[in-house]
Amino acid sequence: MGGIWISKNIYQNWLYFKNSQNLSESVANYQFSISNEFYIAANERENGKILSIIFEDSLPKIGYGSAGGIAYGYKGNIIDMMGLNNTLMAHANTIKVGPKGHESFDKETFYELAPEILMAQTFKANMINLQGANDYYTNPTTWDNMIFKNIFNDYSFKERYQLAEIINKGFPEYGCVGYFRKDYLNYLNNQSKFIVQPYE
Numbered sequence: 159m160g161g162i163w164i165s166k167n168i169y170q171n172w173l174y175f176k177n178s179q180n181l182s183e184s185v186a187n188y189q190f191s192i193s194n195e196f197y198i199a200a201n202e203r204e205n206g207k208i209l210s211i212i213f214e215d216s217l218p219k220i221g222y223g224s225a226g227g228i229a230y231g232y233k234g235n236i237i238d239m240m241g242l243n244n245t246l247m248a249h250a251n252t253i254k255v256g257p258k259g260h261e262s263f264d265k266e267t268f269y270e271l272a273p274e275i276l277m278a279q280t281f282k283a284n285m286i287n288l289q290g291a292n293d294y295y296t297n298p299t300t301w302d303n304m305i306f307k308n309i310f311n312d313y314s315f316k317e318r319y320q321l322a323e324i325i326n327k328g329f330p331e332y333g334c335v336g337y338f339r340k341d342y343l344n345y346l347n348n349q350s351k352f353i354v355q356p357y358e
Contacts, residue, residue, distance in 0.1 A: 206231025208280040212326045218274035278336035288357040321357040
């Protein structure tokens with residue numbers, strides 16, 4: 159029963175975030191079912207494929223809350239922040255706290271791993287809403303905030319990472335929203351092929 163609650167909670171928070179990006183009403187209104195779990199997995203696989211196109215020949219290391227779907231589509235390195243494909247994260251704490259099955263995230267280990275992007279999501283460029291993304295991630299009641307243990311509101315995180323939107327001029331239909339390591343964001347800003355829009 160707990161697993162069903164967690165799956166439904168993930169789904170509801172996924173909708174919250176997706177709806178913050180001005181998605182169509184048809185996506186916003188469909189009901190929870192096991193088929194939607196497959197929809198989310200397929201969506202994340204597509205997310206990975208588009209990220210591979212946006213970043214082309216210089217694929218950043220991406221930290222993700224659930225690396226299953228995205229790892230199938232993305233050609234670069236995906237780190238599961240829950241430790242499923244990273245023993246450093248998985249064994250960081252002997253006493254784990256958080257939603258069942260999602261307790262392994264450790265902030266100090268995250269800074270040690272230092273992915274270039276945390277939670278990279280792709281959207282149609284004209285649907286991107288950085289304010290909505292910020293509201294979602296910094297809200298202590300949302301799924302991603304809970305499993306990342308409120309890191310999005312931490313001073314240390316804000317010193318090192320910046321919420322931003324990236325568009326590749328050669329593939330302008332889609333953009334990437336995520337938390338970018340600031341030195342990597344500066345690197346992208348100096349590449350003429352990218353449009354960089356940080357959240358202010």
